Amino acid sequence: MAVIGHLWAIPARLPGRRGGAVGGYLLQQFWVMPAVTTASFLSWPAGAILPGGLAPVPITVGFETAAVARLPRERALASAGMIALFGCILLALAWVARERSALAWVAALFAPVAREWISLWSFRREWSGSPRFAQGPGGIRVLAVVPGSPAAALGLRPGDTVTEVNGREVHSLTSLYEAIRLQPAFVRMEVRDPAGDVRICSRSRYEGEPHLLGVVASPGEEEVEAQVLTVLGRTFSILSGFLRGRSTRKEPVRGEG
Numbered sequence: 001m002a003v004i005g006h007l008w009a010i011p012a013r014l015p016g017r018r019g020g021a022v023g024g025y026l027l028q029q030f031w032v033m034p035a036v037t038t039a040s041f042l043s044w045p046a047g048a049i050l051p052g053g054l055a056p057v058p059i060t061v062g063f064e065t066a067a068v069a070r071l072p073r074e075r076a077l078a079s080a081g082m083i084a085l086f087g088c089i090l091l092a093l094a095w096v097a098r099e100r101s102a103l104a105w106v107a108a109l110f111a112p113v114a115r116e117w118i119s120l121w122s123f124r125r126e127w128s129g130s131p132r133f134a135q136g137p138g139g140i141r142v143l144a145v146v147p148g149s150p151a152a153a154l155g156l157r158p159g160d161t162v163t164e165v166n167g168r169e170v171h172s173l174t175s176l177y178e179a180i181r182l183q184p185a186f187v188r189m190e191v192r193d194p195a196g197d198v199r200i201c202s203r204s205r206y207e208g209e210p211h212l213l214g215v216v217a218s219p220g221e222e223e224v225e226a227q228v229l230t231v232l233g234r235t236f237s238i239l240s241g242f243l244r245g246r247s248t249r250k251e252p253v254r255g256e257g
Helices: 072-099 101-128 150-154 173-180 221-247
Strands: 010-015 021-038 054-067 140-145 161-165 186-192 198-204 215-217
Touching (some): 054 072, 054 101, 150 186
Antiparallel strands (some): 010 021
């Protein structure tokens, strides 16, 4: 988990705490790992039984989480550390239970309770922090870069913020491509990394290159505002229809039966 848990992370747009959208990564991994069990538990060929009456058994271990406040590698390392600590404590409790069978219930209770506590604590810690890939007012926050794309050739990385393109400030993908069209043969970007350091990324553009830059931008304020306006518009339409129906409803005329 600590070594390859962050590989093949999937960029995604996730619901934020304030009703908007934030960028993040979904981490999903599965591994086949060796384990041992007593040979009497299952039928095993005689040649597969290990010393002590043990037999090898392959098991599948799954890992699934989301990285919102941290980079995928940082999230995977933190999860691996917690799982390793959990495993060491559980192993110690299992050894105590073997020596004193009366305490076996402690290990049996600790395993599910501690595992669920780790999941809940890790989830709350991740979502209570500041989103790493939330779009800010000072440029375009990069959520992901398509491998082999012009953005990858420029040296853009997840977490970078593109502030200027060809001398023009940018605040959305629309303004970014408008600035790129100012210099069809060359692109120069001013980029700020997560640490706040600014660097210049530039390269020539060649005929036949993809039109798109290959950048997945974090959800921006424009997208959130559009979602809010859509909800408000639907609410206004419903209320208008309701009030219109009440105003045009036929009133009974006195004297009619």
